[in-house]
Amino acid sequence: MSEPQTPRPLPDRPPAAPTAEAQRRSQDWQRLAALAEKEVPTSVDAWRGGLSGLVSTAAAGLLLIKLPDAASIDPAWRIAVVAIAVVATVAGLTSLWTALTATAGHPATISRAEFERRYESFDDFSVQRRSGSVARLAVARGAAVVSVVALLIGASLLWLAPPKATTPYLKVRTSAATVCGTVASGDHGEVRLDVAGERDPHVVRYADIQNLWVVSSC
């Protein structure tokens, strides 16, 4: 919405002609307007596509961190795998983000005063923007390398990691009952089983055992 200005009377004398500096500044601002008219819609489109890519990558990273394979390996190795997966995901997102800002730019609003304060000329604006894009692309490339290397290391660790050590349980059936627990001892003709929730071990004589099984859980 715009609010028109109440017309002012025309002064008695012509204004002074523009100085060369005023001419250049005015023309630079007009060139910027013409450039923005072409570039901003393209940039908005690029951001729309790029942001959906970022969201997909973030989701893939979260899935990677919750890999079921990681749950079956040794806890110390699992911490390393998850940490590397986090690094790979963060580096991947950083790479995508900086590559996106290098190609699509940052649509932003600038006043003429600020434009003239920041940039010597329209050409200076173009040069600064180009060098900024090149610097961001270098960051994007570095982050992509970090992400790929971290992914390779994480995948290798998953292959090489020893499986999680599991506590074997013994299930013993006698004529009186079936008992399941960890073996505390097995000498003197009897087996002592520590049963969860009970202070004292169950003692089962070998002679009373009808059957027994090694199980992974009771």
Add this chain to the structure above:
Amino acid sequence: MKYVHESTPSQHWTDESYRLQQEGRIRTAAARRRTGWRITAAGPCPRCSGPFTFREEAEQSVVARLDDEVADAEGVASAAALGDGDGPPSTVTVTCDAPGIYDGAPGGVAGCGACFTLYVL
């Protein structure tokens, strides 16, 4: 007509544009928008007589990273000088952009090259 870029605009074309403003053939307008003043002008160019149009926004959207610096007192002062204060600027610098073919015009440049000052009424 030949394209002529004046490295320093002459007073002559400003005087001519003033005369056209007096005659009501060049019109200017200022409208306050949320982002500042929008200045518009239109009429015959004082040099080539082609119909020029002019529009200048106090702010515009560009594709550039601008969040690495903050506005300082100098920027605020400049903004006031350009009309971000209470009223619109009293004058604007206009370059002819009349459609047409002008001998010797640089590629992508419209108009005859005349540059002049207009009062914003």
